[in-house]
Amino acid sequence: MHDHDSDEGQPDNQLDDMTARVKALETILVEKGLVDPAALDVIIETVETKIGPRNGAKVVAKAWVDPAYAARLEADATAAVAELGFGGRQGEHLKAVFNSKTHHHMIVCTLCSCYPWPVLGLPPVWYKSPPYRAKAVRDPRGVLQDFGVDLPASVKITVWDSTAELRYLVVPRRPKGTDGWSEAALAELVTRDSMIGCGFARAAA
Amino acid sequence: MNGPQDLGGRSGFGPVVPEPVEPLFHADWEPRVLALTLASSALGHWTLDESRHMRESIPPLTYLRASYYQIWLTALEALLERHGEVSASERQGGTPETPGLHVDRCLPANRVVALLEAGGPTDRPAPAPARFAVGDLVRTLNHQPDSHTRLPGYAREKPGIVVAIHGAHVYPDSNAHRRGEDPHWLYTVEFTGADLWGDGADPTLSVTIDAWEPYLEPR
Numbered sequence: 001m002h003d004h005d006s007d008e009g010q011p012d013n014q015l016d017d018m019t020a021r022v023k024a025l026e027t028i029l030v031e032k033g034l035v036d037p038a039a040l041d042v043i044i045e046t047v048e049t050k051i052g053p054r055n056g057a058k059v060v061a062k063a064w065v066d067p068a069y070a071a072r073l074e075a076d077a078t079a080a081v082a083e084l085g086f087g088g089r090q091g092e093h094l095k096a097v098f099n100s101k102t103h104h105h106m107i108v109c110t111l112c113s114c115y116p117w118p119v120l121g122l123p124p125v126w127y128k129s130p131p132y133r134a135k136a137v138r139d140p141r142g143v144l145q146d147f148g149v150d151l152p153a154s155v156k157i158t159v160w161d162s163t164a165e166l167r168y169l170v171v172p173r174r175p176k177g178t179d180g181w182s183e184a185a186l187a188e189l190v191t192r193d194s195m196i197g198c199g200f201a202r203a204a205a
Numbered sequence: 206m207n208g209p210q211d212l213g214g215r216s217g218f219g220p221v222v223p224e225p226v227e228p229l230f231h232a233d234w235e236p237r238v239l240a241l242t243l244a245s246s247a248l249g250h251w252t253l254d255e256s257r258h259m260r261e262s263i264p265p266l267t268y269l270r271a272s273y274y275q276i277w278l279t280a281l282e283a284l285l286e287r288h289g290e291v292s293a294s295e296r297q298g299g300t301p302e303t304p305g306l307h308v309d310r311c312l313p314a315n316r317v318v319a320l321l322e323a324g325g326p327t328d329r330p331a332p333a334p335a336r337f338a339v340g341d342l343v344r345t346l347n348h349q350p351d352s353h354t355r356l357p358g359y360a361r362e363k364p365g366i367v368v369a370i371h372g373a374h375v376y377p378d379s380n381a382h383r384r385g386e387d388p389h390w391l392y393t394v395e396f397t398g399a400d401l402w403g404d405g406a407d408p409t410l411s412v413t414i415d416a417w418e419p420y421l422e423p424r
Contacts, residue, residue, distance in 0.1 A: 022234040022278060024299050026241055028291050032305030034248060038314035040240035046321055047239065048229060089324040093371070110213030110357050112257055113273060122239075124227055128273040132221045133212040137359065137412050138402055146221040156409045161213065163355045164374060164391055164415035165327040193223075 052121035055086045056169060057190035059119055060201075061183040063096075064174040074098065077169065081119060091118035091167055097160060098171045099197070104157045106143070106197030107168040108136035116167035120195060127196065137161055140197075147198050159197075170197040177204040206258075206351055207358060209265035214359040214402065235274045242281050247312035247320065250288035254381035258353035259283050329388035331373040336418055337392060341367045344424040345394070345416065353381035356420045360412075363400050364424055368413065369393035376417055390418040 029035035059081055063070040073080040077094035081087060094116060097105040110133045115123035126132050136143050140159050144151050160168045172194035193199035230236050259280040285291040295302050337343060347362045355377050371391040379387035398410030
């Protein structure tokens with residue numbers, strides 16, 4: 001919409017460059033019998049509804065209330081996550097790292113966008129973008145400040161760069177004042193960013 | 206390769222900017238690119254490693270300006286062209302000029318969920334005993350091929366310690382170039398911030414990478 005009559009919007013037959021490019025490729029793939037358009041819809045529905053940080057939050061909440069589960073999660077995260085029914089693409093080999101009062105963990109993929117899909121869903125734009133990929137391994141405290149989070153100078157910090165097919169999940173610290181809370185209530189406190197290590201779990205209300 | 210993807214430790218990209226409102230996709234074409242990429246990979250022409258290499262082979266000035274789904278689309282177009290499925294002329298003309306090749310591998314809708322749930326594990330039987338154990342002191346090699354590698358530039362020729370061992374996994378340096386899976390032992394190696402970033406480093410920082418055995422030597 002660059003011309004004087006942009007108020008009326010684009011004519012229906014004019015697509016922006018990216019839309020047109022994607023549509024052209026999709027049309028050819030479908031016409032050639034290489035892609036089933038119904039399969040595309042199922043893929044999109046799956047990533048929109050079956051995976052996401054609510055899955056990871058359930059894992060974290062269970063680890064908070066069940067020490068035996070936490071131990072299994074630490075020993076073999078792939079199996080422990082599968083106990084809750086989560087797994088699959090981009091979560092074939094999972095590793096959980098546990099924050100404590102003295103040690104904070106952060107995950108990154110400096111080389112592309114590796115991310116634990118089954119427990120966190122698709123990565124946010126900032127996770128895939130150059131500022132985060134450049135800065136996390138060198139200045140994770142600066143990254144935390146970008147998120148408005150201050151980590152005390154005494155806390156050790158480890159950044160896990162996902163250079164192979166291992167996918168990392170941070171288990172944040174359990175907020176104070178949540179003794180006796182149900183797993184479901186605790187899961188509400190577990191943010192996506194806290195499971196990347198770019199934030200903390202929410203404080204108990 | 207020393208491509209635009211190798212971003213760890215680079216300066217000048219500015220702060221991380223979280224989005225206050227964060228839709229899963231930012232344009233209607235983005236989920237189509239994601240789905241086309243996954244569906245096309247089921248055709249069996251290329252591996253995940255080859256597709257990663259195609260993305261990092263995008264010229265740096267284009268790569269750094271592109272959104273992530275633009276990177277994915279550019280690489281998908283190039284992969285389909287390399288493997289003879291969709292030519293540039295077909296993309297531009299908008300009509301097929303030759304029949305599809307792997308039509309027998311076309312992913313049907315009713316197999317999508319099972320495919321995503323199965324994933325693609327990369328662990329393989331070990332070809333030999335592991336050379337290193339947890340606690341071993343190692344050094345990464347000055348390994349910087351023009352071809353695909355998953356050893357980031359910032360972690361070359363650095364002293365580290367093995368903190369975990371993960372069995373043998375498909376070796377991307379081979380697999381990306383159709384030289385076979387060539388499995389090697391995979392380790393998590395931890396470095397101090399000072400060894401990576403010098404005298405200005407955060408003294409409380411350590412960084413880990415996952416490194417295949419051919420990236421490492423004992424020290």
